[in-house]
Amino acid sequence: MITSNTDHKSSYSHNEHEDGLLQALLACCLAGEEGAQAEFYEAVAPGVYRLAYSILLDRLDAEDVVQESLVYAFRNLHRYDSARGMIRTWLYTITVSRCRNARRRKWLPSTALSHLLSLGQEPSAPLDHTPEAAVARMGVRDALEKALATLSPRLREAVALRYGQGLTYREMADVLDCPQKTAESRVRLAHEALREALHAAQGIDATLLEEMWSFQS
Amino acid sequence: MLILSQHVTDLLPAYADRQLNPRRRARVAKHLSACAQCRAALTHESRLARDLTGTLPRIGQPRPGQLARLWPAIRAEIKRVPRRQAIQPIAALMPSAGLLVAALLIGVLGLSVLFGNPGHASAAPNPFVPSDIHATNTPVRTDSPDDGKVVALAEPHASQTANAYNLPMPSPAPPPARKVVSPLR
Numbered sequence: 001m002i003t004s005n006t007d008h009k010s011s012y013s014h015n016e017h018e019d020g021l022l023q024a025l026l027a028c029c030l031a032g033e034e035g036a037q038a039e040f041y042e043a044v045a046p047g048v049y050r051l052a053y054s055i056l057l058d059r060l061d062a063e064d065v066v067q068e069s070l071v072y073a074f075r076n077l078h079r080y081d082s083a084r085g086m087i088r089t090w091l092y093t094i095t096v097s098r099c100r101n102a103r104r105r106k107w108l109p110s111t112a113l114s115h116l117l118s119l120g121q122e123p124s125a126p127l128d129h130t131p132e133a134a135v136a137r138m139g140v141r142d143a144l145e146k147a148l149a150t151l152s153p154r155l156r157e158a159v160a161l162r163y164g165q166g167l168t169y170r171e172m173a174d175v176l177d178c179p180q181k182t183a184e185s186r187v188r189l190a191h192e193a194l195r196e197a198l199h200a201a202q203g204i205d206a207t208l209l210e211e212m213w214s215f216q217s
Numbered sequence: 218m219l220i221l222s223q224h225v226t227d228l229l230p231a232y233a234d235r236q237l238n239p240r241r242r243a244r245v246a247k248h249l250s251a252c253a254q255c256r257a258a259l260t261h262e263s264r265l266a267r268d269l270t271g272t273l274p275r276i277g278q279p280r281p282g283q284l285a286r287l288w289p290a291i292r293a294e295i296k297r298v299p300r301r302q303a304i305q306p307i308a309a310l311m312p313s314a315g316l317l318v319a320a321l322l323i324g325v326l327g328l329s330v331l332f333g334n335p336g337h338a339s340a341a342p343n344p345f346v347p348s349d350i351h352a353t354n355t356p357v358r359t360d361s362p363d364d365g366k367v368v369a370l371a372e373p374h375a376s377q378t379a380n381a382y383n384l385p386m387p388s389p390a391p392p393p394a395r396k397v398v399s400p401l402r
Binding site for chain 1: 227230231234236261262266272273275277278283284287292294295
């Protein structure tokens, strides 16, 4: 029997434990306890910011989304229904919605023109350079960030929720307000697109890059 | 077998993520045990999934103090009563804007029907006038047929025609003036 080497069981229990803490903090916020709001903010803001940044790929826009999302969340804490999902799922639903609004406000294509024209970027490594040199020049994180920028917003949302936040496909479907099969297919399409983008950006075989990543980690 | 003949490439990312339900997972596993091509594809999918899981949480890490800097503005915003809530007590007493507009429209239409002029002018019934009066209504004569000038006489006065039918006689009026209509006009 062939099994995947990825096991998320421990992360699920961690998520449930964390949700229990957030539920307690939320109850304190609703009771009007001093300092509970600041504590709740400290607990959830980094995740909200990371998600917003992964989708928008812009620090200032991500800050705006954090502000808008959490102001809305604090004003509507009484509306959260624990029966419908974890607090993080609820917060991420708000965050994704605000990210979409931010994108509409900017009225810009999802991929910057400079990116499409490859302006202001280092030229891709010549094929005769060693792959190690390419990775040294542009770290794995940067390479992935650039590859993420080539994804459509919907695929980027899926990748950010799945791999950035560790949500299940079921939870992703709730956040993205789509069927679970749609969430699944978005992850699959994102895999394909990321492979192509990494291949194009590096000028080397994506499989080789993956191997180097495994070596680095 | 049908299952073994169909590649399961589309399901491999979900399989690598352990997100398939038991039935589909068993189906993919059965195919993988017999298909080297899909096993190789699974290796790539699993690596990519593992690398994304390891790398993506590191993307967009907030800088030290970055989020703490946002908190005062967020706290101030939460404490401020939102505009919609502030006007809620007044709004609760008033009907919604849509209903208000509809009521106004109905009122205006009702008033116009009751007191106003009709929206379109209906033609007033024509008084009975015998057709031979109409026939002599605009007497026209040609002074000189060669130059094409048509001389139309002014409207005949009622006294010239109506008395033949015993209609009430209007007061006498001055003789009708002659109108010259140019053919160029």
